[in-house]
Structure formats: structure tokens, C-alpha cells
Amino acid sequence: MPPEASPHWPAHLPRHLVLPATHLYYTAEVSAARFPDKPFIVFYDTPITFAEFKEETERIAGYLQQCCGVQAGDRVLLYMQNSPQWMLAYYGILRANAVVVPINPMNMTDELRHYIEDSGARTAFVAQDLYERVVPLVGDAQAQLAQVIVATYGDYLKQPSSITPPEFVSAPRHIVGGDSAGVMPWRDVLDARLAPGPLTVGPDDLCVMPYTSGTTGKPKGCMHTHRSVMCTALGLVNWLRGTQNSILLSALPLFHVTGMQSGLNAPLFSGATVVVLPRWDRDAAARAIVHHGVTDWWSISTMAVDFLSNPKLDDYDLSSLRVMAGGGAAMPDAVARKLHDKTGIHYIEGYGLSETIAPTHINPPQRPKPNCLGIPIFDVDARIVDPETLRELPQGQTGEIVTHGPQLMQGYWRNPDATRDAFIEIDGKRFLRTGDLARKDEDGYFFMADRLKRMINASGYKVWPAEVETMMYDHPAIQEVCVIAARDAHRGETVKAFVVRNARHAQAVTENDIITWARENMAAYKAPRIVEFVESLPKSSTGKIMWRLLQDQEAAKAAQ
Incomplete structure (x- = not known):
């Protein structure tokens, strides 16, 4: 039988979350209809409204379909720093009925080769600061990358900024190309003004494929549908009471599932505004919070540690912040106390994997516990089992976390053996083996103990x-x-x-x-x-x- 829900479940929330039965792109259409003139993205004080966002994603989709030959279900690589282009390309790919393959911008050429070959992507969005890493793979017989759309971050610096952009952001456009070379500048893609065909995929078709690795070495693509992505995006909106008046700081990398869901998909659903930082900078983050009145900020604990150790911290008015949440590693008690002393808010820790497209567990905002993964969120059945026998363990004993819920991936792309090893069946339900060892306390909170997997x-x-x-x-x-x-x-x-x-x-x-x-x-x-x-x-x-x-x-x- 599934475990009882925590007695500290937020009183204002239902245990079951009704999910929209739509393509994820529909959230862009709805928000553009509701809030056409409201800024969705703010990039160094340059706003992009919801209506502009929708229009530009449609132009991108039209180009992908008519000039790159992208068809429904095709995988398209997305390789940039956080930027308006990252967010626009993501939804442009979806509007073309294709699948987003987000790649860490730290990856080098040999690493990129694996993602391209494994996913079968023939088209990629690349920022000009990363372009040289991709050049050797364009036209390569094995990689088969045929089309590269090159973005210049500075194209979206359209007015003076209160925060000085780093040089790689303000650098002028210097990539030139054309269809014959397989390279096209971002601005030329938009200027082509090509209209896309109809949306033909639905909630159970593939949407995004973040890659994760493991004990066998080569990264594996986690197959997520529009429905599973919608699950955690909508879950975050509900759990932390996101609204169209929320202003979020997006400093977590968007290629990472937590950054993707908290900094793009969830705020697009709610109609919130996202202030985008391409790379972590504690003073830029503080100035953005003050200047834009940021209310919500998702971070990792090392970001928070760096932010709160800033000797100039007292110079910044952080009173607009109402939510600070994240995960990735346990938040030190001393840092959590310093955050509360400075802002009056608690750091809300959560837990999730690429395989679950972000959280399966979050701390209740009204009663968070330190160094804690939180409690299972909407519709998640999470249990602690003996990793050898797979027998469920009683409260207080340490074992492996296994999870069942609507946010689970379909499996690993073109890897049936790894998919088979990742799942088990309990009580007729499909559970993901996380490889993380934890214990559960009397209130239903999960606490990380160790790792079963080598990481x-x-x-x-x-x-x-x-x-x-x-x-x-x-x-x-x-x-x-x-x-x-x-x-x-x-x-x-x-x-x-x-x-x-x-x-x-x-x-x-x-x-x-x-x-x-x-x-x-x-x-x-x-x-x-x-x-x-x-x-x-x-x-x-x-x-x-x-x-x-x-x-x-x-x-x-x-x-x-």
C-alpha cells in the first residue's frame, strides 16, 4: 500500500493535481492571449512581451520546418547560455512539433559529438560564444549535423541596462553564413518570417530529452512527454503559489531540469515575468532583485552560499523576495539561518532527477526542515526499499528511494537495457529506482543518507x-x-x-x-x-x- 501523505501537507493544496491534456506550447498561446503586452522575459532591462515571445517562436518553427526539414518527433539540439534565445528556441522547437535536446554549455566538441550522434539531431541552435566547438561536427559523416542556427546574445540588448552585461553577452555579431554553409544567423531566421504548419503532436508525444549519465559512462537521453513536463511545471506553480504578478530570477542553467522548469515552463504557464542572467554573478543577482523587485528565486545551495557571503550584501534591499527554493545539495544550517535573518524567508529544499524532470519531493513552505529533501508532491508515491531485496523498509531505516508518479520519464532514448534496469514494479505500479539512499521520519519527510550509485x-x-x-x-x-x-x-x-x-x-x-x-x-x-x-x-x-x-x-x- 502507498505510504500516508505527510501531516504537514500544505492545507491550501489538493493531494491530486489535475493536469492539462495539451501540448506544452499551448501555454505560450494562452499567456500571449491573456497578457500580450506584459513582459515575459527581461534581459538586462530589455523586455520581451508574451505576444512577442509567441510571434518569434512561430517564426523559428516556420524556419525549422521549411528550411531545415524538421519534422514531427525530430530531435533538435539547444546549446547556449541562459538567454532569450534559449527560451525562444525551446518553444520554437516545440512549435515545430519537434523534441528539445538541451545541452550543458560547458560541454566540449567530443562530448557534443555523442549527443548529436545518439539523439540523431540534424539541426542545432548554438550561441556564437560556443560556435567554434560545433564547427568540426557540421557536415561530419558520423555526427550528421546539417544545420546550425547561431545566436548572438547582444541582439536582445535593445536599451541601456542598469546591470552591465558581461563581454560575451555584449559582443557584436561576428558569425556569418548562409544556407549553403549549413549556418544561419539567428536574426536572419526571424527576418525570414516563415509561418509554421499546424501543431500535430499531443500531450503523450515526446517534448524534451535532457541527458543524464550513470555508471556505464555514456550519457543517456531521458524521454519526457508534454504531459510529464507539464506535471512538474504546474506542480511548482501550485506549490509555491506562483501568479502572473510573480517576478522570477532565472540564474540556474536552463539546460538543467530545475532551471528549465522553474525558470521557463512554470512562469510561462502562470504568466509571470522572468529576469534572466546568462551566468552566475552574485552582485548582478542582487542588483536584479533590487531593480526588478524579484519575488521568487530558485538556486542551488552553492549559489546561496556565495550570495550570502557577499561583503556588500547589506547594501542591497532584498525585501521583495518571498520565495527562495532549490536543491542539488543540502543547504548548510548556518547559511539557511543567515538567509532567514537577512530576508525573513526560509530556503525551501526539493529533490528530483533528470528522469523526473525536476521535483518529486519539496519541503512544505509553511514547515520546511533543514537538510531535508521534503515530502512527496502531488500524485507521487515515494518509498524506501532495501536496494537488494526491494522490500519496503519501515520508517527510520535507510534504503533506496523509489518513486512513482506522472512526471516519470518514458525511458532512456534508444537504450532498452538501461530502461529495464531503471524501473521496478511494486503493487502493480512502475517505480523509478533513484539510486539515492535516504530515510523517512515520522512526519513523512525524506532525508538523504548516501548514494547507491557512483556520482x-x-x-x-x-x-x-x-x-x-x-x-x-x-x-x-x-x-x-x-x-x-x-x-x-x-x-x-x-x-x-x-x-x-x-x-x-x-x-x-x-x-x-x-x-x-x-x-x-x-x-x-x-x-x-x-x-x-x-x-x-x-x-x-x-x-x-x-x-x-x-x-x-x-x-x-x-x-x-
Whole structure:
């Protein structure tokens, strides 16, 4: 039987959330009809109204269909920093009946190759600051990327700003191309003014495919439908009482499911205004809160720590803030207290995965608990089970979180084996195995205890050691490598690599050489910050590298 709901469920909310049976793009149409002249996006003081947003997404969709040959169900890559173009491209792709493949802008060329080949995307939206990483893949026989639409962030700086944009945002347009080269500037796409065909997909068709990795190394696409995306977007609106008068600060990366849902899909549904920051900057965030009267801000704990440690914090009037929420890593008690002392609000922690398109658990706003994942939200059946026997465990015992709910992905793209391993059946219902170990208290709140799966949490970014190891083996000096988590005062955890050098290169390469190479060949958050050369790696009787022994030794050393 499913567990009882927490006695601290918000009194104003139903336990069951009725979801719209619509395509996600319908939210853009409805908000444009309701609030045509109201700003949806504010980018360094340049507003984009709901009506303008809808019109530009339709032009993008028309170009995708008529010039790029994008058809219903096709996957389209989205590779940019937070920007109006990211948000417009997302909904333009949806309006073309296609599927969004959001990519971390930190990823490098070799990483991009996998996403393009695996998803089968032939069209990509790329920002000009990232364009050089994509160039080698255009026309590549394996990647088969045929069309690239290049965005210049500065196109949406149309009036003076109270916050000085960073150079990569204000940089003038410098990418030129044309259909023959497979490259088209963003402005030319809009200027073509091509109308799209009708919407033909529905709530149970694929909508977005964020990639996640795991123990096997290669990232996997999480298949989400319009219905599952609508589920957590609408859930956030209801849980935190979002309205058309809300003003949100979007500083979390939009490619990440929490940033995507809290900073784009949920506010579009409610008709709220989103103040967009392309990259984290604590002073820019504070000035944006003051200047625009920001009411809601989703962050990760490391962002909040950095924000509240600003020596100039008292210079800013933060009285407009009414909600500060997020997840990714536990919020330190001292920081949560400082936030409450400064603003009078509590940090609302939540928990979710790419596989659940953001939260399955959130703390009740009226009674949050510190260092807590929260309680299962609307229609979620979450249980604690023994990871070996899959038997449900009683309250207080630590086991694996398994979840059932309408926000679960359909499975992993073109990976039936991984899909099969990710799900189990309990009481005739399909549950996702999260790989996270937790316990549940007497009030139904979930508390993280450990990880069943091998993963590093660096400033809220999930780093999968097997993926990093796979890439590091491309270095000619590396014979064997094992990647673990090391404690880091700022990031919480950081990436450490134990490396066995092959004999031919043993004297010619240093630890710093390996670190530099890694930063040039993989996303910055994945690249090892620490490399330690060793003569050999511990192995089991079957020859497997005993990563957990190295991890335990590292933890013991840090504790000393």
C-alpha cells in the first residue's frame, strides 16, 4: 500500500493535481492571449512581451520546418547560455512539433559529438560564444549535423541596462553564413518570417530529452512527454503559489531540469515575468532583485552560499523576495539561518532527477526542515526499499528511494537495457529506482543518507566518474584511471583522478598536464581538479578497480 501523505501537507493544496491534456506550447498561446503586452522575459532591462515571445517562436518553427526539414518527433539540439534565445528556441522547437535536446554549455566538441550522434539531431541552435566547438561536427559523416542556427546574445540588448552585461553577452555579431554553409544567423531566421504548419503532436508525444549519465559512462537521453513536463511545471506553480504578478530570477542553467522548469515552463504557464542572467554573478543577482523587485528565486545551495557571503550584501534591499527554493545539495544550517535573518524567508529544499524532470519531493513552505529533501508532491508515491531485496523498509531505516508518479520519464532514448534496469514494479505500479539512499521520519519527510550509485555532486552538477574515466583514457599517457569525489570547501565535492601512467610517458607528463588536458577536452565541471599519480590501482579478485576503497580512503583522510 502507498505510504500516508505527510501531516504537514500544505492545507491550501489538493493531494491530486489535475493536469492539462495539451501540448506544452499551448501555454505560450494562452499567456500571449491573456497578457500580450506584459513582459515575459527581461534581459538586462530589455523586455520581451508574451505576444512577442509567441510571434518569434512561430517564426523559428516556420524556419525549422521549411528550411531545415524538421519534422514531427525530430530531435533538435539547444546549446547556449541562459538567454532569450534559449527560451525562444525551446518553444520554437516545440512549435515545430519537434523534441528539445538541451545541452550543458560547458560541454566540449567530443562530448557534443555523442549527443548529436545518439539523439540523431540534424539541426542545432548554438550561441556564437560556443560556435567554434560545433564547427568540426557540421557536415561530419558520423555526427550528421546539417544545420546550425547561431545566436548572438547582444541582439536582445535593445536599451541601456542598469546591470552591465558581461563581454560575451555584449559582443557584436561576428558569425556569418548562409544556407549553403549549413549556418544561419539567428536574426536572419526571424527576418525570414516563415509561418509554421499546424501543431500535430499531443500531450503523450515526446517534448524534451535532457541527458543524464550513470555508471556505464555514456550519457543517456531521458524521454519526457508534454504531459510529464507539464506535471512538474504546474506542480511548482501550485506549490509555491506562483501568479502572473510573480517576478522570477532565472540564474540556474536552463539546460538543467530545475532551471528549465522553474525558470521557463512554470512562469510561462502562470504568466509571470522572468529576469534572466546568462551566468552566475552574485552582485548582478542582487542588483536584479533590487531593480526588478524579484519575488521568487530558485538556486542551488552553492549559489546561496556565495550570495550570502557577499561583503556588500547589506547594501542591497532584498525585501521583495518571498520565495527562495532549490536543491542539488543540502543547504548548510548556518547559511539557511543567515538567509532567514537577512530576508525573513526560509530556503525551501526539493529533490528530483533528470528522469523526473525536476521535483518529486519539496519541503512544505509553511514547515520546511533543514537538510531535508521534503515530502512527496502531488500524485507521487515515494518509498524506501532495501536496494537488494526491494522490500519496503519501515520508517527510520535507510534504503533506496523509489518513486512513482506522472512526471516519470518514458525511458532512456534508444537504450532498452538501461530502461529495464531503471524501473521496478511494486503493487502493480512502475517505480523509478533513484539510486539515492535516504530515510523517512515520522512526519513523512525524506532525508538523504548516501548514494547507491557512483556520482559526484560538484556545486550541484552531477558528475559521473565512469564518463570522466572514459574520456580520460584518450590521453596517451594514461594507462589506468579511477575517478572519485574529494571534499571541497566551495563546491562541496570536486573531481579527483588517480592515474597510473604508462611506461612510455611516465617522465614526460605531470599532474598539472593531465588537469590542463582534461579542461581542454571536457566540460569544466567534470574535469578533475586534483590528479594523483599512483603505481597501481586496487583491484578485486575479478580484476575490477575498487573505486569505493579509494573513495573511503579519501573520506577518511579528509576527516582527519
